[in-house]
Amino acid sequence: MSESKLSPLLGSRDIVLHIWPKHRDLLSFDPASVAALLYLQLALPGHFSVAYCANPDLSPSGTRNKVKQDALMALASTAGKVGTVAAQVVSAIAAVELPQGQWMDVITILLGFVSEQSSSNLRVATLQAIGFICEALQNKPEILSMRSNEILTAVIHGARKDESSPDVQLAAIQALYNSLEFVRDNFEREGERNYIMQVVCEATQSPSVPVQVGAFECLVKIMSLYYDKMSYYMERALFGLTVMGMKHSEPEIALQAIEFWSTVCELESELAWEASEANEYGEVPENESKFFAKIAMPEIVPVLLDLLTHQDEDADEDEWDVSKAAATCLGLLAQAVQDNIVAAVIPFIEANIRAQDWHLREAAVMTFGSILDGPDPNVLTPLVNQALPILIDMMADTNVNVKDTVAWTLGRICDLLVSTIQPDVHLHPLVSALVSGLQDNPRIAANCCWALMNLADQLGYVDGDEPDSFNQPSPLSPYYEGVVQALLRLTETTTSEGQHRTAAYEAITSFVTHSTADTIPVVQNTAVTILMRMEQLLAMQNQIVGADDRNNWNDLMSNFCAVITSVIRKLNDGIQPLADRIMTLILQLINAASKTSTLLEDAFLVVGALSAALEHRCRITGDAPVKILMPLPVNMRERRKPGKKRESTGEEYFIGSKSEWASAEPA
Numbered sequence: 108m109s110e111s112k113l114s115p116l117l118g119s120r121d122i123v124l125h126i127w128p129k130h131r132d133l134l135s136f137d138p139a140s141v142a143a144l145l146y147l148q149l150a151l152p153g154h155f156s157v158a159y160c161a162n163p164d165l166s167p168s169g170t171r172n173k174v175k176q177d178a179l180m181a182l183a184s185t186a187g188k189v190g191t192v193a194a195q196v197v198s199a200i201a202a203v204e205l206p207q208g209q210w211m212d213v214i215t216i217l218l219g220f221v222s223e224q225s226s227s228n229l230r231v232a233t234l235q236a237i238g239f240i241c242e243a244l245q246n247k248p249e250i251l252s253m254r255s256n257e258i259l260t261a262v263i264h265g266a267r268k269d270e271s272s273p274d275v276q277l278a279a280i281q282a283l284y285n286s287l288e289f290v291r292d293n294f295e296r297e298g299e300r301n302y303i304m305q306v307v308c309e310a311t312q313s314p315s316v317p318v319q320v321g322a323f324e325c326l327v328k329i330m331s332l333y334y335d336k337m338s339y340y341m342e343r344a345l346f347g348l349t350v351m352g353m354k355h356s357e358p359e360i361a362l363q364a365i366e367f368w369s370t371v372c373e374l375e376s377e378l379a380w381e382a383s384e385a386n387e388y389g390e391v392p393e394n395e396s397k398f399f400a401k402i403a404m405p406e407i408v409p410v411l412l413d414l415l416t417h418q419d420e421d422a423d424e425d426e427w428d429v430s431k432a433a434a435t436c437l438g439l440l441a442q443a444v445q446d447n448i449v450a451a452v453i454p455f456i457e458a459n460i461r462a463q464d465w466h467l468r469e470a471a472v473m474t475f476g477s478i479l480d481g482p483d484p485n486v487l488t489p490l491v492n493q494a495l496p497i498l499i500d501m502m503a504d505t506n507v508n509v510k511d512t513v514a515w516t517l518g519r520i521c522d523l524l525v526s527t528i529q530p531d532v533h534l535h536p537l538v539s540a541l542v543s544g545l546q547d548n549p550r551i552a553a554n555c556c557w558a559l560m561n562l563a564d565q566l567g568y569v570d571g572d573e574p575d576s577f578n579q580p581s582p583l584s585p586y587y588e589g590v591v592q593a594l595l596r597l598t599e600t601t602t603s604e605g606q607h608r609t610a611a612y613e614a615i616t617s618f619v620t621h622s623t624a625d626t627i628p629v630v631q632n633t634a635v636t637i638l639m640r641m642e643q644l645l646a647m648q649n650q651i652v653g654a655d656d657r658n659n660w661n662d663l664m665s666n667f668c669a670v671i672t673s674v675i676r677k678l679n680d681g682i683q684p685l686a687d688r689i690m691t692l693i694l695q696l697i698n699a700a701s702k703t704s705t706l707l708e709d710a711f712l713v714v715g716a717l718s719a720a721l722e723h724r725c726r727i728t729g730d731a732p733v734k735i736l737m738p739l740p741v742n743m744r745e746r747r748k749p750g751k752k753r754e755s756t757g758e759e760y761f762i763g764s765k766s767e768w769a770s771a772e773p774a
Contacts, residue, residue, distance in 0.1 A: 128159045135159075175200055179216060182232040190232030198239030205240075205250050214240075214254050221261040231278045234265055238282030245288045255289045259303075262286060266306050273315040280310055280321035287328050294333050304329075308344045316357050323352055323363035330370050338397050346403055353410045358429055361414070365432040368407055372400050372439035379443070400443040408451045411437050415470035418508060424550060434473050441481035448478050449486055460497060465506040472501065472509065476516030479523050491520055491527040495537070502540040507548050514544055514554035521561035530566075530582040538562070538586045542593045549607040552597060556610035559590060560617040567621025578624045587626040591618055591633055598666075612666035619673045627678070634674040634685060641667050641692050648699050661706050664696060668709035675716040682720055689717060 124147055126140035134141050147155045178200065181193035197213070204210040220233040237258060244250050251258065265279030283303075293299045307329070310322035326345065330337060337345070345367075352364025378396040385392040414433035422428055441448045452474050459471035475494060479487065498520075501513045517537065520527065528534060541562075544555035566582050583590075597611045619630050644663055651657050671689060675682050682689070693710050700706045 123156050123158055125158045125160050175210065175213075182220060182236065183226055183229040184232070185228055190228055191235055194232045194236035194239055197236045198243055201240045202243035205244065206247060214251070214258065218257055218261050221265065227272045227275055230265065230272075231274050234262065234275065234278035234282045237262065238278070238285040241282065241285040241289060245285070248289050248291075251289050252292075255286075255293065258286055259283075259290050259293055259299075263303060263306050266310060268306075268309040268313065273313070273318060276310065276313065277315065277318050277321055280307075280318060280325060283307070284321065284325050284328060287325070287332055291332075294336060300333075300336065304340050304344075308340075308348060311348050311352065316360065319352075319355075319357075320359045320363055323349075323360060323367060327363060327367050327370050330367060331374065334371075334374050334397070335394060337399070341397075341399055346406065350403075350406050350410060353407070353414065361429045362427070362432050365411075365414070365429065365436050368400070368403070369432075369436045369439050371403075372436065372443040375400050376439065376442045400440055401447060404440065404444055404447060404451060407440070408437075408448075411440070412452065412455045412470070412474065415473055416466045418466055418469060420508060430470075434477050437474065438477040438480065441478040444481070446482045446486050449482050449490070452478060453490070460494075465504075465509055468501075468504070469506070469509045469512050472498070472512045472516055476512065476519050479516075479519045484524055484526070487524060488527050491524050492529075495520070495528070495533050499533075499536050499540045502544055507551070510544070510547065511550050511554060514541070514551050514558060517541065518554055518558035518561055521558050521565060525562070525565035534582055534586075538583075538590065542590060545593050545597045545611075553607045553610040556594065556597070556607075556614040559594070560610075560614040563614070563617040563621045567618070568623045569621065576623075580625050581621070581623050583618075584623060584625050587618065587622065587629045591615060591629055594618075595633070595636060609662065609666060612670060616670050616673045619670065619677055622677060627681075630674055630677055634671065634678075634682075637667050637670050637674075638685065638688055638692065641671075641696070645692065645695050645699060657701075661700070661704055664700075664706055665709045668693075668696075668706075668713050672709075672713050672716045675713070675720050679720045680722075682717065686717060686721060689713065 124143060126144060127135045127137040129135060134144055144157065175197070178193050178196040182190055182197070184190045184193065197217075201210060201213050205213070214237075217233050217237055220229055221237075223229050241251065241258070262279050262282045265275050266283055267276075270276040270279070290303075293303065307322050307325045311319055311326070313319050313322065326349070349364045349367045352367075353361050355361045355364065375396045375398065378392070378394055381394065382392040382396070411433045414429050415437070416430075417428075417433075418430045419426075419428060437448075437452075456471045456475050459467040460475075462468050462471070475490075475498075479491075498513055498517055502510060502517075504510050504513065517540075528537065538559075541555045541558050545552050547555075562583060568577050568581060594611045594615050598608050615633065619633060622630050641664070644660065644667075648660065651660055675689075693713050697707060697710050700710065
């Protein structure tokens, strides 16, 4: 925003910013005051002065009113950006003052501006201000509840299809979205509810794309807030409008229409769970499902399957598009309608899983992976048995996107339907394919790590199992050394960074945790390898340059600590030969880590696991540990947010004065 546009709004008097006093070399000891000062310096250089005071909320008489008056006047600016900023200023002040019983006439003033037909800029900015106020006070609905009828009337008037200005209609639709929390009483009255729904539904057919997007956003929120009142509207309008919306050529519109059905599916899955809980206790559920998803499934499934084929080969991994939205919606639909989804999608999968076009192959695999959570496992088992060999072969597909989705689908099978994997038939080719995938694209490697981790979690030994089961080889035992070595190699590659490297270490941790007696040598060798890497990384700490290097260093050390902690818990007192080496490295790590780093908690988990494993054989002497550890508990308590508890590991440790340190001789 240029100074030339803002300067005329300031009048003859400059702004006086009242902030908390300075502190040493800081502009103010209050971060909000510093932020306000920097913002004004960028937006209004030379047009404000600073006054330090004990309570900046109590500015000199008249100054606050002048700011409010100027902000209200700026709503009429012919420059659209100025009007939007003025709306933000008005809402920010109102959000502070209305809860305190101040500026109670602001809503009356704004409602008067909305009816000013001669200035569309004023109406747009005013509707934006109303919407911002509603958004800011959504957790305090009682403040605006007395004015909800007037607010709703003004907003709905601007949102009608008869509104000549698309900008006014858009601002009104957005204000309606933000006010939906406040109009519960209006939705209880059938006549008013019908009119609101009529206006919103008509807005989905507006020639303006932003208005259509805003209208569908309103429908999503209305469904989430007033699901129990939607039967009438679903039958007469919403089914057709949203299905057509999903087919729209504008991605923004299609995304919101898909989100509508994702919301319906989530709500009905939750209602089904509540009903099962109520039936278990012989109670009547508080809310009942209308089964919108089940009724609409024949109409929406074909649309979703078609949208799955609209992938963009060059799309960024984190970019949200209609294909990804459709896959998410299909997964939620499977949870909502359960077994009914299977027959609806199997023909599409069978027709396209071997198609020449990679878009069709990927869509078929994505469809299969998306429906694995919801239907009865007994229904899915024969399908998975039939599909597994095909999917394993597809890990060699020529297209990266197909392989990525195949790896994800195999991970889902390992997680949700591991009973369908026959060790003597599927396990060897499955593990071989996943290990081979570790050398592929980082996205594929990350999914392969996840799949291997799920295999270990589901097929390996779990604490609490029968004691004899630890001494019996698991189905994964023959593959342990090869898999762990492959994962360790992956963490050393130059392309292994961030979440992909973390995924590999998480898989290693899982294999260690679920190892059986015959694979203990693999666990021991893994511990030695990780300790060597810790030593090398600690030696490099003086070479760290910049925040990125520090974050990478912290992430690696956190991964190392996680693996070592799992090794200690698995070996128990068998960790004794490595105990001194581990403790020395952890003390060095604590000394090197920033006192505000979460890495400290990871280090203390290692200490706790070690002391629990060795018990009375744990011996820590000398002054160095005490000097390092004594200040940390207070520091960690300061960092932990109120109400957030440290995750319990079943292992506790204490840090106190030197005399409190345990120093017992081995029994």
